[in-house]
Amino acid sequence: MSQVATAKRPIVWTIAGSDSGGGAGIQADLLTIQDLGGHGCSVITALTAQSSVAVDHVEPVSDIGFIAQLDTLWADLKPSAIKIGLLTGPAQATLLADWFAAGAAQGQGALPPIVLDPVLVASSGAMLNTVEASDQFDALLPYVDLITPNGDELAALTGVVIDSPGAVVQACEQLLARGARAVLAKGGHLFVQGEHRHGDKDAPRCVDLLYSAERKALFDGPRIATHNTHGSGCTLSSALATVLAQDYVLEDALCVVRAYLHNGLVASQQYGDGPGPLARTGWPTQLESFPRIPLPGSALRRAYGLDAPLLTDRDAYIPSGGTEQSNTAIPFADCDVAALGVYPVVDSVDWVEQLLTLGVKTLQLRIKDKSADEVEQDIARAIALGHAFEARLFINDYWQLAIKHGAYGVHLGQEDMAVADLAAIQRAGLKLGLSTHGYYEILRAHALQPSYIAMGHIFPTPTKAMPSAPQGLERLSKYVALVQPHRPAVAIGGIDIPRAFEVAKSGVGSIAVVRAVTQADDIGAALTALQQAFDSAPTLPTQTLSPECTAHA
Numbered sequence: 001m002s003q004v005a006t007a008k009r010p011i012v013w014t015i016a017g018s019d020s021g022g023g024a025g026i027q028a029d030l031l032t033i034q035d036l037g038g039h040g041c042s043v044i045t046a047l048t049a050q051s052s053v054a055v056d057h058v059e060p061v062s063d064i065g066f067i068a069q070l071d072t073l074w075a076d077l078k079p080s081a082i083k084i085g086l087l088t089g090p091a092q093a094t095l096l097a098d099w100f101a102a103g104a105a106q107g108q109g110a111l112p113p114i115v116l117d118p119v120l121v122a123s124s125g126a127m128l129n130t131v132e133a134s135d136q137f138d139a140l141l142p143y144v145d146l147i148t149p150n151g152d153e154l155a156a157l158t159g160v161v162i163d164s165p166g167a168v169v170q171a172c173e174q175l176l177a178r179g180a181r182a183v184l185a186k187g188g189h190l191f192v193q194g195e196h197r198h199g200d201k202d203a204p205r206c207v208d209l210l211y212s213a214e215r216k217a218l219f220d221g222p223r224i225a226t227h228n229t230h231g232s233g234c235t236l237s238s239a240l241a242t243v244l245a246q247d248y249v250l251e252d253a254l255c256v257v258r259a260y261l262h263n264g265l266v267a268s269q270q271y272g273d274g275p276g277p278l279a280r281t282g283w284p285t286q287l288e289s290f291p292r293i294p295l296p297g298s299a300l301r302r303a304y305g306l307d308a309p310l311l312t313d314r315d316a317y318i319p320s321g322g323t324e325q326s327n328t329a330i331p332f333a334d335c336d337v338a339a340l341g342v343y344p345v346v347d348s349v350d351w352v353e354q355l356l357t358l359g360v361k362t363l364q365l366r367i368k369d370k371s372a373d374e375v376e377q378d379i380a381r382a383i384a385l386g387h388a389f390e391a392r393l394f395i396n397d398y399w400q401l402a403i404k405h406g407a408y409g410v411h412l413g414q415e416d417m418a419v420a421d422l423a424a425i426q427r428a429g430l431k432l433g434l435s436t437h438g439y440y441e442i443l444r445a446h447a448l449q450p451s452y453i454a455m456g457h458i459f460p461t462p463t464k465a466m467p468s469a470p471q472g473l474e475r476l477s478k479y480v481a482l483v484q485p486h487r488p489a490v491a492i493g494g495i496d497i498p499r500a501f502e503v504a505k506s507g508v509g510s511i512a513v514v515r516a517v518t519q520a521d522d523i524g525a526a527l528t529a530l531q532q533a534f535d536s537a538p539t540l541p542t543q544t545l546s547p548e549c550t551a552h553a
């Protein structure tokens with residue numbers, strides 16, 4: 001029997017306490033790491049005699065035992081990411097900081113991403129770390145990429161009374177000033193009012209804030225009404241380390257982790273008399289599990305004082321009837337097909353004309369480095385040709401000219417989204433395609449309800465300098481499963497004819513290409529070969545477009 005080689009799992013360490021009840025600590029971490037595709041290794045900081053209702057005993061391991069675990073693992077099982085959970089006090093935190101410092105001094109190489117969950121209290125309410133020093137983790141901060149306090153921990157670490165979004169930001173600022181690189185202020189316990197059930201449309205929200213000098217992002221979702229929250233902080237931080245170990249950027253990893261927690265809470269069960277643990281539900285795939293990303297200028301972002309409005313005419317664009325949490329923008333016009341197929345992207349009217357003559361039905365005019373005055377004639381002509389051939393011609397960047405001359409649609413990138421008048425594009429009835437480069441941008445784009453979402457770059461490409469890493473086929477499949485039940489998806493970047501077959505297997509309904517067409521010896525043959533990639537790919541259920549594009553719990 002032939003054996004299929006599976007990719008090796010990245011090694012993830014959890015440095016945390018043992019929870020004899022199995023719901024939190026090392027036990028929860030190892031289950032989570034395994035569930036999300038990592039190989040877990042453990043450095044135990046303390047033994048706890050713990051159930052779902054009580055913590056009866058906490059016994060730190062000896063300093064020698066603690067360091068021995070670190071040294072032994074480092075010698076053979078170097079981590080791709082580390083999660084730090086329960087530390088029994090400043091002495092253990094300093095011991096760990098010194099161990100990181102000694103490694104750096106000995107030139108042992110760069111540390112992997114490190115996530116610190118500053119555990120103080122168990123979900124049973126019992127104190128796990130009874131040291132009251134608010135600066136007990138400070139020695140570790142220079143080594144840690146992200147610290148993940150909940151509201152109580154944020155208050156205990158900073159002395160700030162966390163009673164408003166502004167107070168959350170103030171506390172994060174203080175942690176940054178003390179050396180933290182980034183803070184995830186978890187909103188699970190914050191600003192809860194009244195009793196609500198899951199699915200209740202008025203249920204309070206759970207809003208996490210990612211805060212650093214360069215990153216300010218909100219992750220908003222419904223609060224899941226369950227008491228089974230034992231180990232939720234441990235699960236979040238170990239899940240995050242595991243996703244970071246797979247090279248996702250922080251914002252993308254947080255999207256996955258929020259969805260993982262959502263699913264784990266929804267499917268959780270109670271085992272003892274107290275709060276039960278989260279269920280382990282694997283890599284999340286449904287858009288409904290993922291957080292909403294509040295739009296720039298939304299009331300939620302304004303409440304946290306995060307940005308000056310970025311989108312022009314935003315107030316007209318986000319209807320007053322929509323709640324601030326619902327991110328309700330006005331949907332853009334649907335494309336007239338669920339799958340856009342072979343989608344050449346070219347830089348001149350001549351190319352547009354040639355491709356239309358060859359029967360291309362979806363294409364883009366992408367002119368770079370020219371002013372609007374210089375390109376208007378070309379854009380007007382290309383749009384007229386598009387109409388004459390009844391094709392879907394998208395205009396890249398020049399959205400005003402696209403509106404003026406009545407194009408089928410506009411394609412905008414992440415930077416363009418910030419400055420374009422999206423409301424004007426929507427009012428004019430033009431379709432809108434948006435570029436994205438990972439989970440976070442996909443979710444943010446989804447909130448704008450565009451006509452399609454492009455995902456890339458899938459493979460390395462010399463055609464355009466990309467600020468992000470190639471996404472690859474595995475991620476593409478995940479993004480397609482997320483997006484395509486709601487709106488058409490397009491894959492772009494480095495797609496040539498042989499790769500088109502692999503890309504089509506992801507189920508994506510469209511591939512956008514530059515060189516595969518513009519550098520082909522025989523353009524007609526190249527278009528036929530690209531089309532064959534779709535024709536030969538299995539039709540996946542994700543290619544069916546659902547009637548409404550807005551469902552998002």
Ligand SMILES: Cc1ncc(COP(=O)(O)OP(=O)(O)O)c(N)n1
Nearest residue numbers: 396411412413414435454490492512
């Ligand atoms: C279909 C499609 N997807 C992505 C892009 C890239 O657009 P953008 O991010 O705006 O970058 P530029 O093309 O403007 O360099 C695209 N053009 N088409």
Ligand SMILES: Cc1ncsc1CCOP(=O)(O)O
Nearest residue numbers: 457461463493494513514515
């Ligand atoms: C415009 C653009 N956006 C993301 S990748 C890309 C270029 C794709 O070109 P090619 O198909 O030649 O790799």
Ligand SMILES: [Mg+2]
Nearest residue numbers: 397412413416
């Ligand atoms: Mg652009």
